[in-house]
Amino acid sequence: MGQTLKTLLQTRWGDGWLIGLSSEEFWQRLGELISVFAAYKESCGAHSPGVLIIEPDPLLFLATCLSAWSEGCTVVLANPRWGDRDRQQLQALVSPNLNAPLRPGIKSYPCQVRESQPGQILIPTGGSSGQIKFAVHTWDTLSVAIAGFRAHFGVGAVQAYCVLPLFHVSGLMQALRVLTSGGQLALQSYSKLKNRERWLLPPGGFLSLVPTQLQDLLALGDEFIPWLQSFRAVLLGGAPAGKSLLDQAQSLGIPVALTYGMTETAAQVATLLPEEFLAGNRSSGRPLPHVNLAILNDQGQPQRSGQTGRVVIQTKSLALGYTDCSSDQGYNEKVAHVIGTAHPTGFTADDMGYLDAGGYLHIVGRSSSKIITGGENVFPEAIEAVLLATGWVSDACVVGLPCDRWGQRLCALVVMDSAKRLADLPGLLRSLLAPYKLPKQWILVSALPRTAQGKLSRPQALALAQKILGMDSI
Structure with a gap:
């Protein structure tokens, strides 16, 4: 697949590709760490x-990741903000020696x-x-x-303004697009951007946001609007965006590019072009050139234009598989086969949607209980398990309330020991x-709705939460 990562780094060595950070320090760190990981x-x-x-x-993240990866190590990315339970799972998955940093x-x-x-x-x-x-x-899939x-947007050198975490596929891919294409990358925390600190990026750049962030920036006043208008595209994904936010962005001429993708597909597989968004299109766009999308019913048969079914993705950017706890050896060979490009139908996503007559993808929901809030995937079962493990809660159900700001807002319905206070529960979970x-x-x-078989009824729990909160009409 063209240049290897090692060759690419040699080609760009010494370039001032970072904005907001010291490129000189990056290359110095990279050189030091390449020796460390080669010896390791x-x-x-x-x-x-x-x-x-x-x-x-x-x-340090970029220098460490790129040096270890280019030297042939297997690189595992983790969220520094994971809680104790998450880190216990991490320990079970890859057995890190946290007492012996490599540098x-x-x-x-x-x-x-x-x-x-x-x-x-x-x-x-x-x-x-x-x-x-x-x-x-792998380097090839990404x-x-x-x-x-690059082909979808018709760009050579990619210029990107990144405020998303680099351990996420949405942040990592921004850095790699820039590095491989000869562009520049502005790296900044979102909190500093909100405080009106901005770096100067070459014209025609890309900004990636989740809907909550775009809503915040538009609320900060007129000074952000010309800045947002200056991008080739403001890539918006990670969670459903409310109609009012999209209408506001359109009225202000913000070049929003609604996107659909996931970690398994190396980020985007469908993206709406900004000019289509500004003309009133609200779909997730057409598939990128390296992707074939299909919509299948429960029997695996293709759906006609406009008919809803499971989204199935065929692309050479698919992950090879998963490393998880679903098998004794950590690497799930069955899942790897399903994701791998050799599978006859491709990867069946959790999402439900349809393709219209113009080939645009429309996502209508998810087949599982997954909740997307502020661009993060959350599975309610995991939160419920933590709640029950506290001993304070005898029953729990977490639902996603519709929310223009977050896409969905997490709401926990709990049955508690009368000796405990609900107000103290959030602090216990932090x-x-x-x-x-x-x-x-x-x-x-006092009780959660359940089916005749005794299973938790999430739709009824969501309806109950909306009724209690006066959201019946939503």
Whole structure:
């Protein structure tokens, strides 16, 4: 697939490709760390060396990730904000030695990834059970997605303004698009952007946001509007965007590009062009050049234009498989086969949607209980398990309330021991769950709705929450 990562780094060595960070320091760190990971790999002999990266500093993250990956290590990316329960799962998955960083002062650690091959990169994503799992990608799978992005927008050098976390596929792919194409990358925390600190990016750049962030920036006043208008595209994905937000963006001439994709597909597989959005189109756009999309019914038969079914994706950017806890050895061969490009039908997503007569994708919902809030995938079962484990709660159900700001807002309905206070429950969870997994709404109930078989009825629980909160008409 063209240049290897190692060759690419040699080609761009010394370039001032970073804005907001020191490119000089990046290349210096990269040179030092390449030696570190080369020696580490040699010490592992025949085994593929695993490297877990939990580094919050973006410059150190990029230098560590790219150096380890280019030297043939298996790179595992983790969220520095994961809570205790998440880290316990991480320990079970890849057995990191958190007491022996591979370089003092940098949060990278030796770990073990069973059945891995040299040069794989494991990107975290949520599992259907709420367990942490990693999509297994390679330089080749991500390169296919980069080429498709550039062709879809008709751009040579990609200029990107990144405020999303680099351990997410949405942040990592921005950096890789820039690096491979000869562009520049502005890296900044979203909190600093909200405080009106902005870097100057070359014209025709791309900004990636989740709907909550776009809503915040538009609310900060007129000074952000010309800045947002200056981009080639403001890529908007990760959660459903409310109609009022999209209408406001259109009226202001913000070049929004609604996107659909996931970790398993190396980010975007369908994207609406900004000119189509400004003309009133509200779909997720057409498939990118490297992607074929199909809509299948429950029997696996193709649906006609306008008919809803499961979204099925065929592309060479698909992950090879998952590393998760669904098998004794961590790497789930069955899932790997289903995701792998050799599968006859492709990857069946959790999403329900349809293709219109023009070939535009419309997402209408999800077949599972997954909730997307502020661009983060949340599985209610995982939060409910933590609630029950506290001993304060005898029954719990987490639902996603419709919300223009977050896409969905987490709401927990709980049955509690009368000796405990509902107001104390959120504080109890803060050390156990990542902040985005903490419910924003709490409701105390005497009982939760269940089916005749005794199973929790999520639709009825959602209706109950909306009724209690006076949201019946939503």
